Amino acid sequence: SEADRLVEDLVPTHCCFCGVQCGMNLKVHNNKVIGVEARNYPHNRGSLCPKGVVAYQQVDHPDRLRYPLMRKRGKGSPLERVSWDEALDYIVKRWQQIQQQYGRDAVSIYSGSSMTNEKCYVMGKFARVGLRTRHVDYNGRLCMSSSAVAYSRAFGVDRAPLPLPDVELAKCIMVFGSNVAECFPVAMQWIWRARDRGASLIVVDPRETPLARSADIWLPVKPGTDIAVTNAMLRQIIKDGMVDEAYVQARTNGWEEVKASVETCTPEWAEQLSGIPAERIVAAARLYGRADPSLIMHARGIEHSSHGVDTCLSLVNMALARGQLGKPGGGSMMITGQGNGQGGREMGQKANQLPGYRHIDVPEERQYIADFWGIPEEELPWEGAAATEMVHLMAAGEIKSCMVVCSNLMVSLPDNHVVQQALTNLDPLIVVDFFMSETAELADVVLPGTVWCEDEGTTTNLEGRVIKINKAADPPGEARHDWKIAVELAKRLGRGKFFLYTSAYDIFEEIRQASKGGMSDYYGITWQKIEDQQGVFWPCPSLDHPGTPRLFAERFGHKDGKAKMFVIPYQPAVEEPGPEFPFRLTTGRVVYHYLSGNQTRRLGFLNAQAPEPWVEIHPQAAERLGIANEEVVRVTSPRGSIELKALVVPTIRPDTLFVPYHWGHRAAINQITSPAVEPNVKIPEYKACAARVDKLSAP
Ligand code: SF4
The missing domain is CATH 3.40.228.10 (Dimethylsulfoxide Reductase, domain 2)
Incomplete structure (x- = not known):
C-alpha cells in the first residue's frame, strides 16, 4: 500500500487495549505512527482484534490534550491554556496550603492501570514519599481485585x-x-x-x-x-x-x-x-x-x-x-482485564501494597521499602482508602484535593451522582490524561500525558509475562510522560532527591531492586532478557533465572507450601429483585470498546459499530411489557433512571437486563448500578442490582 511504501521504521511493542497485550509492530514515518501490523508473539501468535488494529490512531488524534489547562479564574470559569510552570506551581502551592491546614492525608492520588509499570511505580512512590499521604489507590480496584485477593489467600x-x-x-x-x-x-x-x-x-x-x-x-x-x-x-x-x-x-x-x-x-x-x-x-x-x-x-x-x-x-x-x-x-x-492490570497492582500504587507486592502493614516489608527509598520506616504512610472509599472521603470533605491519573471515575465508579459531588468538592481536582474525559471536564487543572505509543517501559500481561513497550513517536504539543509530571511535582515539594530519574530505564532498574525478594520479584528481569526470551514471567529472582511461566508444580506460595481451601457459604447479592424492581441488571463490555470508552469512543470504526449503549431484554419480557426492538425505554433502579434503546434478544435470561458500560454523562449505566462493595477488597457489585424497565409512555 501507499502507506507501507512510506514506512521508515517498525517499532515492536504491544497493544494497550486489554490484558492480553498482543505483540504488534507500529509503522512509523516522519515521527508519525501511520499503521500497525501484528507481531508473532507467543501469546497472540500474529493476531490482533478490531481494537488492536486501530489503537495507534489515538496518537495523532485531533482530540489529544497538548497543553496544560487551568481554570485561572476559579471554579466555574473555563479551562484556559497555561504554562507547565504555572500549572505545577499552582498545584504545589495549593497542596502545601491544604496539607498544612488539614494534614497530609487531605491530598490523594487516584491512579490507573493502563499505564506502564514505570509510571505506576512512580505514582505509588510519589504519593507516599513525595506527597507523604496514605491515600493512594488505583482503578484496578474496580477490575480484578477480587481474584487478586482470592489467589493470594x-x-x-x-x-x-x-x-x-x-x-x-x-x-x-x-x-x-x-x-x-x-x-x-x-x-x-x-x-x-x-x-x-x-x-x-x-x-x-x-x-x-x-x-x-x-x-x-x-x-x-x-x-x-x-x-x-x-x-x-x-x-x-x-x-x-x-x-x-x-x-x-x-x-x-x-x-x-x-x-x-x-x-x-x-x-x-x-x-x-x-x-x-x-x-x-x-x-x-x-x-x-x-x-x-x-x-x-x-x-x-x-x-x-x-x-x-x-x-x-x-x-x-x-x-x-x-x-x-x-x-x-x-x-x-x-483473566485480568485492563492493559497493565497485572503489573499495575504489583508496583505499589494500591492502598495496601508496596512494590514487589509487599504488604504495607507487615513490619519487615515496610522496613525493606523504607530502607530502599531512604526514609525512616515511621515516615512511610500506612494503608489508605480504597478507590471506592476515597470518593466518599472526598464527598465528606476529608480529602480536599486529588490527582487523578489516567482514570475516568465519572464513568467507571458506581453511583455517579455521589462521584460528581465528590469531585466537585475538590479544590483542586487535577487530572492527568491524554484525552478530555468526563472526569477531566470537572477538573480545575488538566495536565496532558502520553499514550503508550509515546512511552518506553514495561507492562505485565495477564499471564504474568513482563514485556517491553517501545516508543514510536514524540508526545504532541507540550504533553509529557506522566512519570515526568510526578517528578516535577516532587521537586517543587522539596522531595526531588527521591526521584532522580532521567529515563524509564532508570525507573525499571529501581523496580528490579524494590521488588527483590517480594512476591512479584523482577530482580532477574532485564530489558535485554525480555527481548531475548519474548517476555519474562515473574518471579525471576536472579539474573541467571529464566523466569517462571508455570506456578505451583511442587509448592504453593504459603510458608508450608500448601494451598488453602475455604468454606464458602452462599449469600445473595446485596440487592435482590422484588415487586417494584423485578429484573436483575448486569453490566459488561462489548468488543468495540475499552473500559470507560474515553479512548475507543474516539476511534471512528469502533465508535461506528457501537456509538451508544443499549439494554438487552429477552423477547418474553419485552412482549409482556409491550416493548419493541430498538424502542427507547426507561431503565430504573433504586438510584434513578436512564433512557436506552432496547435490544430484544433471546440470548439473555428472561429475568435479567444487560447494559454495556462504556459511555458517560446521561448514557452512563453507573448512574444507577449498586454502590454495594465487597467488604474486603471494596470492588463494586456492578454485575447484580435490582431494576425495572418501562416504556417511556409509562408513568
Ligand atoms: Fe490483543 Fe486485547 Fe489488543 Fe485485542 S485488545 S489486540 S486481544 S491486546
Whole structure:
C-alpha cells in the first residue's frame, strides 16, 4: 500500500487495549505512527482484534490534550491554556496550603492501570514519599481485585498460574463470568485450539455470549448466584468420587471443612437459587470432573460482586479438589482485564501494597521499602482508602484535593451522582490524561500525558509475562510522560532527591531492586532478557533465572507450601429483585470498546459499530411489557433512571437486563448500578442490582 511504501521504521511493542497485550509492530514515518501490523508473539501468535488494529490512531488524534489547562479564574470559569510552570506551581502551592491546614492525608492520588509499570511505580512512590499521604489507590480496584485477593489467600501468589498457550492442553475448559470472545478476542484462539484437540467447554453466564453459543454446556446463571452453582458442582464431584484425594491430602489445607460445608448444596437447592436446571448442573460437574487436565477461567462476571472474593475461592476449591493446580493446562486462571492490570497492582500504587507486592502493614516489608527509598520506616504512610472509599472521603470533605491519573471515575465508579459531588468538592481536582474525559471536564487543572505509543517501559500481561513497550513517536504539543509530571511535582515539594530519574530505564532498574525478594520479584528481569526470551514471567529472582511461566508444580506460595481451601457459604447479592424492581441488571463490555470508552469512543470504526449503549431484554419480557426492538425505554433502579434503546434478544435470561458500560454523562449505566462493595477488597457489585424497565409512555 501507499502507506507501507512510506514506512521508515517498525517499532515492536504491544497493544494497550486489554490484558492480553498482543505483540504488534507500529509503522512509523516522519515521527508519525501511520499503521500497525501484528507481531508473532507467543501469546497472540500474529493476531490482533478490531481494537488492536486501530489503537495507534489515538496518537495523532485531533482530540489529544497538548497543553496544560487551568481554570485561572476559579471554579466555574473555563479551562484556559497555561504554562507547565504555572500549572505545577499552582498545584504545589495549593497542596502545601491544604496539607498544612488539614494534614497530609487531605491530598490523594487516584491512579490507573493502563499505564506502564514505570509510571505506576512512580505514582505509588510519589504519593507516599513525595506527597507523604496514605491515600493512594488505583482503578484496578474496580477490575480484578477480587481474584487478586482470592489467589493470594488460596495460593499465596496473585498471578495466573500458567501461560495462555497452556490453555490448549486442557481437556475441559470451564469459563465462569467471562465474555472472552468480546473482551479478550485474541485469547479465544487458545480455547479454539483446545476445542480442536477435543476439549469440552462449559460456560457459566447469564447471557448466551458468542463463547456460550459454542459450549457443550451453557449454564445461564442468575447474576449474583454463582456460589450456589460452584458449591453444588463440588458436592457432585465428591459424590461421584472424582476428588483427587492424594493431591488434596498432600497439597492443601482445609479440605475436610470444605467437604462438610457443601454436603447440603444439592443440585435442586442450586436450581432454586441460580435458575439453572439441576440436571444441567450435574452434567457440568461430571464433564468437568472427569477431564484431566481441566481448567477454570474466570473474569469480571463473578468478580464484580459483593461476594467476588468468595466466588473466586469457591472456584479454586473445585480446581484443588480435582488436583489441577500445578499441571500444564490445568487449574484456574483469572483473566485480568485492563492493559497493565497485572503489573499495575504489583508496583505499589494500591492502598495496601508496596512494590514487589509487599504488604504495607507487615513490619519487615515496610522496613525493606523504607530502607530502599531512604526514609525512616515511621515516615512511610500506612494503608489508605480504597478507590471506592476515597470518593466518599472526598464527598465528606476529608480529602480536599486529588490527582487523578489516567482514570475516568465519572464513568467507571458506581453511583455517579455521589462521584460528581465528590469531585466537585475538590479544590483542586487535577487530572492527568491524554484525552478530555468526563472526569477531566470537572477538573480545575488538566495536565496532558502520553499514550503508550509515546512511552518506553514495561507492562505485565495477564499471564504474568513482563514485556517491553517501545516508543514510536514524540508526545504532541507540550504533553509529557506522566512519570515526568510526578517528578516535577516532587521537586517543587522539596522531595526531588527521591526521584532522580532521567529515563524509564532508570525507573525499571529501581523496580528490579524494590521488588527483590517480594512476591512479584523482577530482580532477574532485564530489558535485554525480555527481548531475548519474548517476555519474562515473574518471579525471576536472579539474573541467571529464566523466569517462571508455570506456578505451583511442587509448592504453593504459603510458608508450608500448601494451598488453602475455604468454606464458602452462599449469600445473595446485596440487592435482590422484588415487586417494584423485578429484573436483575448486569453490566459488561462489548468488543468495540475499552473500559470507560474515553479512548475507543474516539476511534471512528469502533465508535461506528457501537456509538451508544443499549439494554438487552429477552423477547418474553419485552412482549409482556409491550416493548419493541430498538424502542427507547426507561431503565430504573433504586438510584434513578436512564433512557436506552432496547435490544430484544433471546440470548439473555428472561429475568435479567444487560447494559454495556462504556459511555458517560446521561448514557452512563453507573448512574444507577449498586454502590454495594465487597467488604474486603471494596470492588463494586456492578454485575447484580435490582431494576425495572418501562416504556417511556409509562408513568
Ligand atoms: Fe489488543 Fe486485547 Fe485485542 Fe490483543 S486481544 S489486540 S491486546 S485488545
